Every structure is written in C-alpha cells, then in structure tokens.
Amino acid sequence: MQFSTLLLILCGLVVASFVLARRRAIATAGGYKGIRSLHSLPAYYGYFAAMWAAGPALLLLLLWSAASDPIIMGRVVEVLPEPYRSIQGPELDLVLNDVRVLAAGRGSGTEQQQALQGTAAHYQSLQAASRSLLATLAIFLALAGGLYAYRRINPRLQARNHVERVIRAVLVGASTIAVFTTLGILLSVVFEAARFFSRVPFHEFLFGMEWSPQTAIRADQVGSSGAFGAVPLFTGTLLISGVAMLVAVPIGLMIAIYLCEYAAPRVRALVKPVLEILAGIPTVVYGYFAAITMAPLLRELGQALGLQVASESALGVGLVMGVMIIPFVSSLSDDVINAVPQSLRDGSLALGATASETIKRVVLPAALPGIVGGVLLAISRAIGETMIVVMAAGLSARMTANPLEAVTTVTVQIVTLLVGDQEFDSSKTLAAFALGLVLFLVTLLLNVVALVVVRRYREQYE
Amino acid sequence: MNTELQPPDRNLASAQVRQIVEAGLARRYRRERRFRAYGLLSVVSGVLFLGFLLATIALNGYSAFRQTKLQLDLDLDPVVLGLGDGADAGVLASADYQAVVKASLGRLFPQVVGRKERRELNALVSASAGYILRDMVVAHPELVGRRITAWLPADDTVDMLFKGRVGRGPDAGGQLNQAQLAWVDELIADGRIALRFNTAFFTNGDSREPEMAGIWGGTKGSFFMLLVTLVLSFPLGVSAAIYLEEFAPRNRWVDFIEVNINNLAAVPSIVFGLLGLAVFINFFGLPRSAPLVGGLVLSLMTLPVIIIASRAALRAVPPSVREAALGIGSSPMQMVFHHVLPLAMPGMLTGAIIGMARALGESAPLLMVGMVAFIVDVPSTPLDPATVLPVQIYLWADSPERAFAERTSAAILVLLGFLLVMNMAAVWLRSRFERHW
Numbered sequence: 001m002q003f004s005t006l007l008l009i010l011c012g013l014v015v016a017s018f019v020l021a022r023r024r025a026i027a028t029a030g031g032y033k034g035i036r037s038l039h040s041l042p043a044y045y046g047y048f049a050a051m052w053a054a055g056p057a058l059l060l061l062l063l064w065s066a067a068s069d070p071i072i073m074g075r076v077v078e079v080l081p082e083p084y085r086s087i088q089g090p091e092l093d094l095v096l097n098d099v100r101v102l103a104a105g106r107g108s109g110t111e112q113q114q115a116l117q118g119t120a121a122h123y124q125s126l127q128a129a130s131r132s133l134l135a136t137l138a139i140f141l142a143l144a145g146g147l148y149a150y151r152r153i154n155p156r157l158q159a160r161n162h163v164e165r166v167i168r169a170v171l172v173g174a175s176t177i178a179v180f181t182t183l184g185i186l187l188s189v190v191f192e193a194a195r196f197f198s199r200v201p202f203h204e205f206l207f208g209m210e211w212s213p214q215t216a217i218r219a220d221q222v223g224s225s226g227a228f229g230a231v232p233l234f235t236g237t238l239l240i241s242g243v244a245m246l247v248a249v250p251i252g253l254m255i256a257i258y259l260c261e262y263a264a265p266r267v268r269a270l271v272k273p274v275l276e277i278l279a280g281i282p283t284v285v286y287g288y289f290a291a292i293t294m295a296p297l298l299r300e301l302g303q304a305l306g307l308q309v310a311s312e313s314a315l316g317v318g319l320v321m322g323v324m325i326i327p328f329v330s331s332l333s334d335d336v337i338n339a340v341p342q343s344l345r346d347g348s349l350a351l352g353a354t355a356s357e358t359i360k361r362v363v364l365p366a367a368l369p370g371i372v373g374g375v376l377l378a379i380s381r382a383i384g385e386t387m388i389v390v391m392a393a394g395l396s397a398r399m400t401a402n403p404l405e406a407v408t409t410v411t412v413q414i415v416t417l418l419v420g421d422q423e424f425d426s427s428k429t430l431a432a433f434a435l436g437l438v439l440f441l442v443t444l445l446l447n448v449v450a451l452v453v454v455r456r457y458r459e460q461y462e
Numbered sequence: 463m464n465t466e467l468q469p470p471d472r473n474l475a476s477a478q479v480r481q482i483v484e485a486g487l488a489r490r491y492r493r494e495r496r497f498r499a500y501g502l503l504s505v506v507s508g509v510l511f512l513g514f515l516l517a518t519i520a521l522n523g524y525s526a527f528r529q530t531k532l533q534l535d536l537d538l539d540p541v542v543l544g545l546g547d548g549a550d551a552g553v554l555a556s557a558d559y560q561a562v563v564k565a566s567l568g569r570l571f572p573q574v575v576g577r578k579e580r581r582e583l584n585a586l587v588s589a590s591a592g593y594i595l596r597d598m599v600v601a602h603p604e605l606v607g608r609r610i611t612a613w614l615p616a617d618d619t620v621d622m623l624f625k626g627r628v629g630r631g632p633d634a635g636g637q638l639n640q641a642q643l644a645w646v647d648e649l650i651a652d653g654r655i656a657l658r659f660n661t662a663f664f665t666n667g668d669s670r671e672p673e674m675a676g677i678w679g680g681t682k683g684s685f686f687m688l689l690v691t692l693v694l695s696f697p698l699g700v701s702a703a704i705y706l707e708e709f710a711p712r713n714r715w716v717d718f719i720e721v722n723i724n725n726l727a728a729v730p731s732i733v734f735g736l737l738g739l740a741v742f743i744n745f746f747g748l749p750r751s752a753p754l755v756g757g758l759v760l761s762l763m764t765l766p767v768i769i770i771a772s773r774a775a776l777r778a779v780p781p782s783v784r785e786a787a788l789g790i791g792s793s794p795m796q797m798v799f800h801h802v803l804p805l806a807m808p809g810m811l812t813g814a815i816i817g818m819a820r821a822l823g824e825s826a827p828l829l830m831v832g833m834v835a836f837i838v839d840v841p842s843t844p845l846d847p848a849t850v851l852p853v854q855i856y857l858w859a860d861s862p863e864r865a866f867a868e869r870t871s872a873a874i875l876v877l878l879g880f881l882l883v884m885n886m887a888a889v890w891l892r893s894r895f896e897r898h899w
Contacts, residue, residue: 160793164793168705171702175702178719178726179719184737184741189736251507289518355494380730386732387826419834451724
C-alpha cells in the first residue's frame with residue numbers, strides 16, 4: 001500500500017470519528033433540545049474522538065519510520081552473499097547503499113551490484129512486508145482509538161477539558177523547540193569538534209599560527225599532515241569585521257541621531273523604509289557586489305594612488321559588509337535614542353545647550369549602554385556573516401593587519417571545508433565543526449552580553 | 463536678549479559671563495551646523511549606496527532578459543536527420559538535429575569549406591540549438607520533410623558582442639576571431655540577427671551554456687523550500703507564541719526558553735547549516751540537496767522571527783477582549799482561539815511573510831546541506847535534488863563566462879522582485895488589517 005493512501009485512509013477515519021462522536025454526543029443528550037445537559041459543546045466530543053483516532057496511529061507512524069530501516073537492514077546483513085558477509089564499518093555501508101540503490105531500481109550494473117541482486121530482492125520483500133504490517137497496525141490503532149473514545153461518550157464526560165489539555169501539551173511542546181534547537185546545535189557541533197580535538201590538540205588549534213587544512217590523498221605524500229592553527233583565521237575575521245564596524249558604527253549612529261533629533265517627521269517616514277531596504281537585500285547580492293564592483297574599483301583607486309590593493313582585499317569586503325550592517329546599527333540605536341526621556345533633553349536645552357551639545361553630552365551618555373549592546377550584536381553579525389566573505393574574501397590564511405591584503409575568515413573556511421565531496425571522517429571536515437563551535441560560542445557570548453545590557457538599560461527608563 | 467532692559471552694572475560677573483558665552487556662540491553654532499551636516503551626510507551616503515548598488519545590478523542585468531537569436535532556414539530532411547521511413551516518437555527524439563542546423567548555416571555561407579572554418583562557423587549558434595529543434599519537431603512531427611524558418615539562440619559569444627557587452631578584439635574581451643566577426647556582420651546586414659525576449663531564462667534549469675541557463679529550477683527549488691519552511695515554522699511559531707504570551711507561568715524554565723529564542727534569532731545562519739548537516743543529513747540520513755532538508759534548516763532559523771512577531775501581535779490585543787471573553791464564560795483556551803488569535807492573526811501573518819522573505823534570501827546554511835550542486839533538471843517534488851535562487855546566483859557569480867555575469871545580475875533582479883512583492887504584501891496586510899485600540 002502506498003504511504004499516501006494510508007495517510008488518506010487515516011484522515012478519513014479521523015474525520016469519521018469526529019462526525020460520529022459528535023452525533024452520538026447529541027444523541028445521548030436526547031437531541032438538540034437536551035444539549036444543555038452535555039458537559040461540553042458537541043464539537044468537543046468530536047474532537048475528543050478524533051484525537052483518540054489520530055494520536056496513537058500517528059505516533060506509530062513516526063516510530064515505525066524511524067526504527068524500521070535499521071531493523072530491516074540488520075536482517076539484510078544476515079543474508080548477504082558470501083564475500084560480503086565478513087566486512088564491517090564504512091565498507092559495509094557502501095555495500096548496503098548498493099542494495100538500496102538496486103532496490104530502488106536505479107542500479108547501474110556494476111559487478112558488485114550484480115552480485116547483490118538477490119539481496120536487493122530480499123530487501124524489497126522485507127520492505128513490502130514492513131509496509132503492509134505498518135498499514136494494518138495503523139488502521140487498527142485508529143479504529144480502536146476512535147471506538148474507545150466513542151464508547152466513552154456520555155453527557156458527563158468532560159470532553160473540553162480533555163481536548164484542552166492535549167492542545168496545551170502541544171503548545172508547551174512547540175515552545176520548547178527553541179531549546180531543542182539550541183541543544184541540537186550545541187550537541188552536533190560539540191560532538192564533531194570533540195572528535196577533531198582527539199586528533200589535533202586543542203591548544204594547537206586555538207594558538208597555532210599556521211592554517212593549511214589540505215590533508216593528503218596518499219599517506220606518504222609530502223606535507224600530508226595538514227596544519228590546523230586557527231589564529232590566522234581569527235585575525236582575518238577580526239580585520240574584516242573591524243573594517244565593517246568602522247563603516248557601520250559611525251554612519252549608523254549618525255543616521256539614527258539625525259533621524260531622531262533633527263529630521264522632520266516626513267523625512268523620517270521616507271528615509272527609514274529606504275534604509276530598511278538595505279537590510280532586506282540578501283547577503284549573496286552584497287557578496288556579488290563586493291566581488292564584481294567594489295574589488296575592481298578599489299584596485300583601480302589603489303593603482304591611481306600608487307598602492308598595491310589585492311583583488312580580494314579585506315578593505316573591499318569590510319566596506320560592503322559595513323554597509324550591510326548600517327541599517328542594523330541605525331535601527332537599534334534609533335530605538336534606544338528614542339527611549340531616552342524627553343525631560344533630559346528639555347533640561348539640557350533649557351540651560352542653553354545647542355542641539356548637538358545636548359546630544360553629545362546628555363542623550364548619548366544616557367543611551368550609551370543600549371548603543372553598546374547594539375554594537376555588540378552588530379559585531380556578532382559581522383563575525384558570522386558568510387556569503388559576502390565567501391564570494392569576495394580570500395582563501396589563503398594570512399596573518400596581517402593590512403586591510404589592503406587578502407585574508408580569510410572562519411566562515412569562509414567552514415564553507416570551503418564542507419562544500420563538495422567529502423569523507424565525513426577526515427580531520428578536514430571535522431575542523432569545520434571545531435571552527436563552527438568557536439563561532440557559535442563567540443556569537444553566543446556577544447549576544448547574551450548584549451541582551452543583558454540592553455534589557456538592563458530598558459528597565460532603567462521604563 | 464535685549465540688553466537695554468537690564469541695569470548696566472548690577473553685577474559685573476554676569477556681564478563677564480555673558481561676554482564669554484557670546485564670544486563662544488559663533489563657534490558653537492558652527493559646531494552645531496557641522497554635526498548636523500555629518501548626520502545628513504550619513505543619511506545621504508546610505509541612500510546613495512543603495513541607489514548605486516541597485517543601479518549597478520540593474521544596468522548589468524537588464525540585457526539578460528533578451529537573447530540574441532539567429533534566423534535560420536532549416537531543412538528538416540529525413541536523410542540529414544538520420545531518420546528511416548517509419549519515424550516514431552522515439553526515433554524522432556534521438557535524431558541528429560544539430561546536423562540540420564549546421565547544414566542551414568552551410569547554405570548561408572557556401573564559401574566556407576575547411577573543417578576548422580566550418581567548426582568556427584557552427585560555433586556562432588548555440589550548441590543546444592539542436593535540442594530546441596528536437597522539442598519543436600517532437601511536438602509537431604508533421605514538420606519533418608519541410609523547410610521551416612526559425613529563430614534559434616546564438617552562442618553566448620555572439621550574444622555578448624551583439625549586446626555590446628564586449629568589443630570586437632580580444633583586447634576588448636571579445637572571443638570571436640576575424641572570420642567569425644565578418645560572418646556575424648554579414649548576418650546582421652541580412653537582418654538575420656535580432657534580440658528576442660529570453661524565454662529560456664525563465665523556463666530552463668541551470669546549464670553550462672549561458673544562453674540555455676535559466677532560473678526556473680532555482681525558483682521552483684526556492685518555492686518548495688519555502689513551502690516546507692512555512693508549513694513547519696508558522697504553526698509551531700504561533701503555538702509557541704500563544705503558550706509564552708497567554709499561558710506560561712513566570713518561572714525560570716520559561717525565562718530560559720525566552721533567552722533561547724532571543725539568542726537563536728542572533729545565531730549566525732551558517733551555524734544552522736552545520737546543525738542541518740550533522741543532524742538531518744548525517745544522523746537521520748535525509749537526502750542531500752533536497753529542498754526538504756533546506757526547508758527544515760530554514761524553519762529552525764525562521765522560528766524565532768515568527769515567535770517574536772507573533773508575541774508582539776498577541777500583546778497588541780487589549781486585555782479587555784480577554785476579560786470580556788472570560789466574562790461570558792469561555793475557557794482560557796476558547797478565549798485565546800476564538801477571540802484573541804483572530805485579532806492577532808494579521809500581525810502574525812505579517813511576521814510570517816517577513817520571516818519567509820528572509821528565508822528566501824538566505825544561502826549560507828543551504829551551502830552546508832548540499833544545495834550547491836550543479837542541477838539541470840527542474841525539481842518536481844521537495845525530495846528532488848534542487849538549488850534555490852540565491853544559491854543559483856552564487857553559482858553563476860563563480861562562472862567565468864562573460865554572459866553569466868549578465869545573467870547573475872538578472873537573477874538578482876528577479877530575486878529582489880520576489881522580495882519586494884513579499885514585503886509589499888506584508889506592508890499591505892499591516893495597513894489593511896491593523897487595528898488601533
């Protein structure tokens with residue numbers, strides 16, 4: 001039976017349970033006239049039965065689809081033809097993958113695949129058996145659940161309370177997904193990073209000065225070890241982010257100040273959405289712009305001034321990234337500057353200060369914690385930004401403080417290490433997860449500090 | 463500041479103070495004006511940069527919406543096609559259509575005889591022209607044996623020359639040699655070269671040939687991915703928001719959840735890609751490059767955005783509505799689902815659209831789950847290998863052919879168009895349904 005047919009049948013059963021249960025609830029109350037003797041509205045009895053029909057069957061479907069393939073594969077391994085029976089580990093996975101490919105009818109007729117023809121047929125028959133067993137069980141569960149609920153219906157059954165309890169559980173479950181996501185990120189990154197650190201010592205990664213992750217194809221190749229010292233990546237990331245912040249913080253802050261303190265309401269209403277467009281442009285577009293337009297522009301400018309500007313210079317990347325972050329800084333600063341009480345401004349102006357003096361001596365100091373929080377968030381965004389640097393920054397790790405040279409960043413390396421064909425067990429791919437761990441922890445720290453700072457600041461004036 | 467009203471020397475100190483203040487006034491006003499000018503300059507530079515960015519991309523990309531085509535007289539001779547007498551659909555589909563195209567070019571330039579020269583001549587028309595002809599003939603088998611006139615796409619080198627994107631010599635970026643340039647000039651003089659609307663750009667998947675590459679594959683991949691994202695993140699996000707805003711007690715666990723949500727909203731997107739690679743692909747064994755996996759990753763990323771927006775929408779519903787509902791006897795659950803939720807829905811939908819727009823522009827996490835493969839086929843389910851629009855842009859940006867630069871910009875224009883429509887829908891929704899209490 002097709003999976004979609006099964007789902008359709010289950011849906012039908014659930015709807016039938018709803019209709020029948022609702023009808024029975026009305027009947028037990030003695031028709032529409034006696035409806036007030038019911039504890040809940042009739043529809044709740046319907047929902048009650050529908051939940052009993054759907055819940056257990058869906059749970060079974062979920063468990064089955066997670067557990068059935070490993071069990072079937074365990075059986076398949078037992079009947080593998082003679083030469084394959086003794087192999088283990090990753091090679092066994094390759095063989096089993098061939099079995100899967102054959103069973104799906106996409107075999108390409110290699111020698112191994114011909115030898116596995118029989119196994120694949122066995123796999124197919126097991127799969128078919130599993131599917132029909134699942135269908136029978138699921139339909140049985142839906143029927144049994146629906147019937148159980150149907151039998152329990154009487155005017156005193158607190159159907160609404162049952163239904164609401166389930167809904168509440170679903171709501172609670174949805175709210176915990178954020179926690180599970182964080183946990184998932186942490187576990188997946190930490191787990192792989194731990195495997196990396198079992199091969200490359202922790203201090204070598206964190207304090208090593210050389211980064212060349214190209215591990216060799218043959219074991220006896222020269223320079224086959226690869227070097228995993230991440231310091232050049234950190235300095236590169238800091239250099240590019242630094243340039244970006246030098247662009248974004250002054251301009252973003254001045255925009256926020258101008259729009260809050262000087263601009264007429266009409267100008268503000270016009271300029272704010274225009275700047276928000278900058279925030280809405282996908283980063284891949286900025287990356288393209290940095291690589292195609294900004295880099296040649298800077299190189300020609302450099303030539304005119306007699307400077308040697310690399311075509312993947314940190315300056316170009318940082319400038320474009322800075323522009324990307326401007327709306328982020330300006331909207332966060334806008335919020336905090338607006339939150340400074342008007343009375344502070346009025347007091348300063350009444351003492352004879354000019355508008356700019358009021359801003360510099362009163363408004364900005366009062367808003368400083370919030371602005372610092374916003375800048376921290378902006379730094380975290382600059383460090384984690386990927387597409388701009390992947391498209392426009394360099395690949396070779398170089399330790400330099402000269403923004404005219406090409407540097408590489410943590411995110412660039414994660415992408416280059418993980419994109420394309422990869423064996424999942426090499427130090428090279430695992431190194432990407434170690435970098436990911438560093439990136440996650442640093443941004444986490446920045447975010448938490450920023451959130452605490454901003455929250456404390458808000459409370460101060462509320 | 464009328465000085466005559468005050469007694470002349472009641473207090474010498476105050477006169478001195480005034481003198482000092484007035485002496486400094488000019489300087490302070492100058493400073494004020496300068497500060498104000500800095501602010502204006504910042505605003506103007508931001509707006510100018512936006513204009514520069516959009517103008518560059520529009521100027522680079524607009525020409526890709528039209529494609530240079532050659533008008534050829536094609537002899538669909540069964541002999542040239544390699545067809546026997548009984549031509550069924552299978553035979554028709556595998557016939558040699560490129561030979562027909564070559565023969566047609568040969569008739570236009572009978573003076574070209576050498577092997578090398580013929581190859582250079584044939585390079586003027588797209589290497590995929592045969593496939594277009596094949597589709598035409600398979601759809602209309604009665605064309606076999608007739609002579610038809612058709613506009614077929616020119617090779618990208620001719621396309622670039624005709625659009626003026628490259629000059630004629632190799633110094634100016636041109637890739638045609640003198641003989642080819644002469645042939646092109648002759649074709650132009652005959653009126654056999656023209657710019658036509660580039661349908662292939664909107665209907666094809668990716669291709670190695672710039673003139674055949676299109677964004678339909680990426681668009682459909684994006685569509686499937688957004689579908690998965692929306693189906694997962696909107697119900698979950700709204701449910702989480704309802705719980706946190708309406709039912710959750712104030713305790714440490716709920717605080718912890720809120721910190722998590724706020725933090726996830728600021729985690730770099732590439733970290734979500736790492737999660738997707740480690741969990742969805744390596745642990746659960748879901749297929750690489752599938753929009754399903756991309757959608758799963760992006761729904762985790764969009765979830766915080768939707769939760770935060772939905773909570774704001776719920777908070778905007780006045781407490782009086784809740785009190786009235788409870789007062790007429792609804793349970794808290796009925797109060798939320800029958801009264802509060804419908805009123806908060808426009809705000810939630812606005813948040814969802816903005817979250818979807820962000821997901822549409824996202825590419826970094828998708829690189830991690832293998833959506834960067836070169837995929838020619840247009841996906842037809844969320845499980846087929848696919849790429850998405852921003853990743854298609856990234857892939858084309860890396861291609862060396864000059865013609866891909868133009869197409870990259872055009873694809874960006876299309877992507878920005880989608881984003882504009884989505885954001886306008888959000889604005890419209892907000893202004894149409896927003897209620898001020």
